[in-house]
Amino acid sequence: MIGASLTVRLSATIVAIVFSTAIVTVALNYLKFQNLLENYSASIYQFVVSDVRSTVEAGIDLGMPLNVLTNIQTVIDRRNAQDKTILRIAVFNESGRIIFDTDRSRIGEAIPPAWRPAHAVSKGWRFSRGEEWIAGAPIVNNFEKEVGGIVLRYDPEVVGRKTTSILLAMISEAVVINGIGSLLAILGVWLLVRRARRALADSVRAIADASASGARDGIAVDERAAPAERADELASLAQHVFARLSRGERLLEKTGLRRQ
């Protein structure tokens, strides 16, 4: 058996619906903002990558091999210095070995396999995996042959900070709006249920009165007068039966006494 009153149950249900809706709304909007911001950021870094790529490809078009284009190191260092959110830019050759890198200690290492897509993507690629947010593009020579690639790792916090602030703003606003809404709902339910509650409570009281008087003084109750005296139909019905039973008892008692 559940103990909550009708008001509590109805209020709790409406509040639960309202808050569930708010949670879904906030969650879906948050995901949308996150998606948008990630796409915008990625598109910005993709542009930086494509700019570096066109510089590198311009050198290759002159017939120079990738590893002798020493100005590439200057270009990527300059781009890295221009934007604090760019963590690293690396240029790698066909076999995936890094030949220029803003983090010079990495030159000569193999590029992490996850940073390169399995299938060649001529327009470039981008992905985010945990802390690794990468934008990249292949380097293609005059003969449309892929001779290497560029990868740019950027700071995920660029998006993270914004999405967190968006989430907090949405949550605080949702709590305020839904909090006020919920209070109104509780008040509304209370007002709606009030009449029904009163009617039920009166009825319960009337039945209890009937029950009490039936138990206390059944003998005194007049069967014929009972229905008129009680407002509640059930209570009067009960009074009627109590009176009848009491009369029966009195009759039996009288019969016993007479014989004695």
Next chain:
Amino acid sequence: MTKKSRRGSLRVEGKFAFSLLALAAFVLIANAVGTSRLALNLYEREIVPEFNREAEVVGRTVAAQFARAIELGIRPEDLVGVEEFFAPILDAQKRFDYLLFTDANGKVLYGKGRNTALFTDAVTKGTITLAGPADPAALARGEKREAPRVQVFDLGRVMNTAVPIVVQGNVQAWLNVGVDRSGIADLVVETRWDILIILLVSLLTAVEVLAFLIGRSIMTPVRLIRVMSAKLARGDWSRRAAIAMRDEAGHHLIALNAIVDQVNSQWRRLRWKADELARVNPALTARARRVVDAVGRGLEFFPEAARLERPGPIPATARAPLFVCVFAEQLSTSFIPLFAKTLQAVDGGLSVGVLIALPITVFFAVVAASVPLGGILVNRLGTRQVIMLGSVPAVMGYVMAAEAATIPDLLLWRCVTAIGYAFITIACRGYLASLLTPDRRAGEMSVFISAAMAGAVCGTAIGAILADRIGYRGTLLVSAGLVVVAAFLIWRYMESDFAAAGRGSGNGPRSMPGVLRNPRFAALMIFGAMPARIVLTGLLLYIVPLFLSELGAGQPMIGRIMMIYGLAMLLAVHFGARLSDRLGTAASQITWAGILTGLGAVALGIMQPLAAVMVVLVIMGLCQGIASAPMLTLAARLNGRQTDGDDPATVSGLIAQAEYVGAALGPLIAALLVDTFGYVHAIIALGGLSMVTAVIFRLVEALPKHPAANLENGQIP
């Protein structure tokens, strides 16, 4: 209780339910308005600067190349091929309206893109003032020069980001990047749509949840109070009320039980006194018995122990889980063919179009095949057990479908889901059908259809948004979670004593040949129920997502458009049911629904495809809404005549089976039509099928028949 007073009390309860719903709606709408306003503010605050940042980064990169050229001694006005240089950048950055190269004072030298006039107007009007090179005289006087910096101007439809091209500390020119602000407006509109959809889903969910709660917490105890009161008024004091909740109504029942106990206790005392009197003085036995008989005349008391009076089954118990299950299944409606398209196909000689139709076809085929088994199980185990049983394959199917890597994987797990879905829906449907009253079948059956349609509307719309945010696989996992919720509702709230109410929803194989011997019933199934589903699944589940995707619509938009069908049906279903109940026009409604659905397809020939698809879906939704409840009523009446009254649950199951067969055929037929004629003509062809079958149904119905067996339900004696 008289019919009038019952109607009066139902009105009071209905009014109460409506007031509650209005209250919930008010709070939900306020929430939606607030969230919408907040989203708009957040776009302005967070996304607009991101647009500008993109313009600034690109602008700086491009400006650096011009600066190098100027450093080499080329004057800005002598640069060549600037427009050609701008073209690929504008092509790559879709949000950019224009790129303008201006001299140091803002005079346009080169430019490419849309809305460039906005910039020139702004320069003319002085809205944009770009600082030129530093005045040598001022520098000579030692005045401090401000470092040139990027400037952003709001030009209404366009945000202009001006990046200085600085050579040796002097501004030689400006590169202006115009970012289209309509992108922001589109995003705001899109977000508002999302919020509106969530609001709609919340409202429909609120209706279902409150209907469930009102059914359980108000209707049930009030009904029990009434039943008890009626029994007491008749002098039956032999029952106590079974109390499920200790709320206000529960307290009323507790008080009733107390007084019943007290009356019975007094009755026992009276009998004891009579027995004692007879024992002490046997000569008084007859007299004592006469007194007891006189008192107990017309009254009934506890025989040995009190019997419990239960409220009986209520539709809400099955309606809510049915809503949740349909909701769960419909979450993936808007993307199943698109999801299948992303999976690895197998080389089985089938076209891609047919291959991606298979998951829908196989799903409904398995549902159709599982319905008889579901019916048999309901007969043996009861509704509650079958729903609990069905939830296992349903959950497993959704979870594993989310992990599918190939189309055969998806087919397999959709089959498993279908078994569970069939068990759950047939059990709920049978349970609800068994609660029908003979005089208002269509009206009451519309309650079932509207619960299913509300689930469909909610699922389709929100499923598309979810798929857009968390992907197809994540959305399938949400479906699994919802089935768990449905199973919980059944486990928690459907009492096993009453769970057998759905028994008889069997429609086992033995029923089928019998009813099909009735040509009118066969016509109803073959030319009424089946084509309606062929058109529905072929068009709505297969063609619409693929066609809209090909037209460039995003997933949320596909979901919104698909939702139109459910909304239209939801609006029409009660109207159709009432029309059928009052005027007895069930057969005419089915015929005209088929014909008008077919005519709706003509819209494809005269309107733009996107608008035409919407018109077709609205017409189809309204028509099928008007025909759905009458179809069940008509089937029940026809079948009742033929088989000496099979129960309504059996008939509803038979109709469901015909519908599932149609639903299985729909995507395959649609795929073949699309492969042969293309999307537009495939839709028109499906419309033609609807019209032709509706006409055949009408012709069969017009055949000479037994005088008493007129199909118009109003004329059936």
